[in-house]
Amino acid sequence: MEVKIPHLTPTPQQRILTPPKRIRFPPNKPTFKKIVTVPTSSPSNSSIQIHLPLRRPQHKPIQKTHKNSNDCKPSNRSTVSDVLGLLDCLKIPVSLDLYTSFIDECTKSGDPLLAIELHNHIKTSCLRPSLSIFNRLLLMYVSCNLIGYARELFDKMTVRSSCTWAVMVAGYFENGDYGEVIDLFLEMRCSERAKVDGDMDDIVASAIVVCVLKACAKTVNVELGKQVHAWVVKMGYGENLVFSGCLMSFYGKAGCLEGSDQVFDQVPYRNKVIWTTKIVNHCYEEQFDEAFDVFKQMGREGVKKNSYTFSSVLKACASMRDGRCCGQQIHANVVKLGLELNEHVQCGLVNMYGKGGLIKDAQKVFKICGNNRNVACWNAMLTGYIQQGFGIEAFRIICDMKAAGLQPQESLLNEVRFICGSTLIENTKRRLYDLYQL
Template structure:
């Protein structure tokens, strides 16, 4: 045996093996996870994970399966055997299929080629590839249908390299691929974005005269559109001998996937003119397009159409409707749809409702729906946990986060990429780097997303050195960084004044990792230079960008001008930003306050007037107050809070009292954030906050004694409901106070 113990064979290795006229694939009898050997060399590795849906088979056994299932073997007939196996394949009932397999062996139908193929298909579709391969090897002879089942099984289980290997097998044995085989392989190419291989298959299809087969044509169409070649897909579509509803759906979905929603909807109309009726697939795509376009009217129209056709309660269409309404903030309609779906609702439908609340920053409502979902015994999946953890981060609530974490552990989702990284993110946002660290180290295998989350956690919680060290470790571990990785390390450098490191990283991004910088990276570099006071360098950087600078690229430089008192440059930058985004309230606030501090009161007032005339100050979640020619802006994640007159009065009172006490509320900071956590207001922006940074105070946050007493003072004047937690950590720490940035 070779030493390839834990890695799947690559198609390259396998292809060369198959080139040498392979005879037979074999399977290990001792290790159920090994799929097989060719001429004594292992070619693949399967994980036997087909048991995940077994909980469903008990129900299905008692309700939906033909009676013969329970009858003695002698009562089985060939027809129903095949029917039941097809049923198991479609529903993913592995356990039921296994039991049925036993009956089949007893009855003697096991030797039947068609029954054998159905069995292979059942195991493959249920995810038990080990058994599928074992059966293939025991079949008296292989035919194209059984091979297709095997290849299709690989493809459905994400084993694309293995699918290719088995496809190559056709060259070595007497049977050849047929049109079924090509459709399967085209789907594999689509998933791998393997356009070259796809084109080769296209050529073979033409040569073999399968091109007139509708399914093959549709598979080609999908392959091209998945690979991003929409022009080829469209011309292929136009040239199709026969366009059925699947062809139309495929091309419409292609344009939807590439975010050309208008074109997608235009084609939807053309389709009806062509006399083809849209079905549930087409409607799902159309509704999802409306959701992405944020077009409530057209979406409602589609909703009406599916209602009329009686398709509105199906899992996919129904869920898309929930998603459509909740994504547009129409939570009422979303909830109504979910309720109407009743038992037809799947976990996806619930997830869509939760996601809508999370995206619209209504974390509490999201958690309520989650509680409802649990109460309804709906199984939570990776999406549910990932979404609900995002809700925890925006609250932010450590307690809720811990509760969800325990559910995640119980449901065995910690190792899932999305759930794991959301967990790290959530602990990060709740201020507990220690917990984030624990999740990260306990994950059996870390994926790049989790590495990114952990680096970001260090970076955002005042551990820039740790962030960079972890980045180094990641590179040494051979993990390819992504653009988010660089965002995290660049911001770590920027917040800790490591200008040179930051610049080096930015350069290596393109040079060593071939990652094209985006707007956010440029913005980070501008921030890096600006914070360090290198205003001219930052300006040069922007001027020399290969693309036209956008408002988000200019903004950090304006903030830097404010910090470093460069009014002249601030005026120039302000002009640039307003040209790109005339409604940016920050610009007026910043300029006005800078003029006030420079004693240019007329100029200051001019800015405030402009701001009022343009009515730009009314950002959601933000209110502002003018005291002594200065503007203070208050942010709160709770819209109703920042917009309520009572709160407005309260805030005004606070600022006045603060000023009366001789404090200058944020000499360099015009934004004051008001956060709530678990019904407590936990923080205020304070003196000398770096621009753009809003403070959050959590129980484990490191606050220096000065700020602590200031925060305590604030808490006494704000409101009775607003109480600060008294368990800050008070010891010497190496990184700065999260409030004022001072070192203690």
């Protein structure tokens, strides 16, 4: 654009003969022109008028950065450490309530470094932690996967409660050390200083019993499981549904249906968990007809069934030699109750129809699953194709799983490789080798 600037003291001749000087500005797209008056010190002309272009200000849009909300927040470790450091600098003693809050925060975060730092800070303080604080410290160490530090603190405790033993038993069970779970339970029962029977509530007792019974099942220690059963009855929990379900599950995994039936008969009120556990136990022993009879008896009792009940009885129907008549009855009940979209039930239906040779029915259920298919449902459909000798269809399922980012079982891949040995599907075999580098 151009701006005309006249002379400061022009003469009449200059106004006529002398062209005005022009100052060139870089090109821009002004929207308006404005006359700006600039005062001067000349007596003949007190001001100069300059035509200046008005340019529209260019506003750059603010780029919004999508940051994770957790990035703006300091970590639990830095927060607690900073607070402890600030209190130390100000020489302000930390109260037990504040320590309790810090321990709970560390338990939720699961930070092992903060757990060690916090416990060391408590040791250097002049406070004497109570039994409740020690139990919270044990739970903190267990939550941070520091079972060694928890055991060291546990051995130094002169006074222990039922919660103390429950935390340690649960910690060793979560760590997979089933032998230590059993040893702790025996030590709890034999220790004179651990008077835990009187102050043990239902929640604590159930936590200990569940872990110990599962450890007995893992180590096939049937005799200790029976002792735990006797202890449960002695404690007055013989008719408790939680304990009864755990005992029945233990006896079923141990292959002792007599003990499971004994517990089942002693329960005055049987809910769906008790009935379903009885069905599962018969499936363990391959008593599939008996499992289906229990399911029918459960219906006559008017007990409401859930998805786990149907998925358990479908496993029995998959192995029954009745032409899948029982399985079709179960399928009708599933549709009636609106559970046909449950992933566990769908997997059981696909497995049942696939093993029975009803591939079309299995395909219908598999298509109904849609995007809700889990890995178990894919493997169930793949197993059905393999058992019925559908090599091409099995290969297509593997390709679809590959496209969905899923990995089939290695044993199923070996089965597909075996059935692809025919010359009719040699190309399929080669593509399968290229896909999974078999």
